[in-house]
């Protein structure tokens with residue numbers, strides 16, 4: 001089979017697997033009785049709070065979108081003109097040295113030219129009192145995050161280039177499954193390797209809260225060895241929690257400021273949402289879909305980047321040639337942006353189910369609403385984001401959509417006790433794949449999805465810039 005045919009076959013098989021997984025495992029109809037219209041912000045927030053959220057979102061969007069646009073333009077210039085090839089040509093060493101150097105060079109160029117937006121965005125975040133982090137610590141987080149991106153992206157590109165050099169025609173059939181396996185391994189080791197780079201974790205101390213959480217987990221039939229508290233308050237003022245890992249690495253993590261600042265009922269509501277993710281194995285489901293997506297990406301890449309005869313009758317080396325690394329990175333960035341609505345659309349379904357579960361399990365819509373109010377105030381959330389922006393980038397339902405779920409729960413409870421929903425037989429689920437924060441960088445890590453399920457979009461171990469960038473999706 002030719003390189004192009006192998007690529008097409010890999011893409012077709014992976015796409016079929018993705019569609020079957022998505023049809024079976026995504027809760028396409030998570031709200032009993034059908035989707036609800038969003039609640040009215042003026043019933044839950046003051047005019048000043050509503051205006052503050054809009055103010056924050058306006059400039060957060062401007063800086064995030066500018067950063068994204070500049071990085072895409074830069075990547076296109078490097079990837080689609082001779083500039084990128086010339087850059088790689090000057091790098092020393094054999095191909096397996098040139099590849100990581102090329103990835104690092106592209107990443108650093110993009111980072112430096114988008115740095116002004118990062119600084120502007122961070123000043124904006126500070127002006128709104130959304131960060132506790134000093135500039136020095138911010139820079140350290142940014143550097144760590146950058147190094148991690150270079151390392152993960154290099155590994156992925158090395159696999160691609162290595163396979164293409166070893167098996168010039170059949171490489172997509174080897175690289176596709178290999179990258180799919182990398183996604184699964186990445187998701188398993190992420191909580192153990194990456195999360196500790198950004199936070200430290202301590203077990204939630206013995207006490208009524210811990211007892212309630214473990215009791216809830218027990219009633220829901222979720223295996224939870226421990227509930228961990230992350231020291232997020234040294235970085236951010238916003239509140240969050242998440243579940244990550246699966247199998248023996250699964251963990252429920254709550255932010256310390258959530259435990260400290262919220263009432264016990266609100267904290268239990270957050271944890272009930274996370275336990276729903278755990279019960280439905282959402283991280284594993286997202287990882288599986290992400291693995292199929294990665295293999296699909298390899299097939300498409302093979303179709304676009306297969307060896308071509310150039311003008312002087314030499315072929316351009318295709319994926320096997322390190323000179324094409326900038327082009328590969330540009331294609332991945334564009335593909336990531338185009339795939340966002342699919343990934344986020346699936347993620348919103350999963351998140352809605354977790355909210356519905358949390359309301360059912362706790363039977364405490366008041367605490368759920370109080371929680372949404374707190375979260376929105378603390379993160380200056382835009383309560384009525386533009387529909388297109390939310391459709392494209394929103395990994396979670398909007399605050400007002402979440403409150404509408406609680407309103408309907410309250411209305412139902414007044415009429416009759418609710419039936420206990422049965423756990424779906426097919427429980428895997430999709431997740432946060434990539435997000436604007438991932439795409440403001442070059443990032444093949446965009447293809448490393450689904451590794452954690454935060455409670456809300458503002459989330460943990462990335463830098464303030466990235467956290468803020470993700471908030472524009474509300």
Ligand SMILES: [Zn+2]
Pocket residue numbers: 273274277351354453454455456
């Ligand atoms: Zn969630």
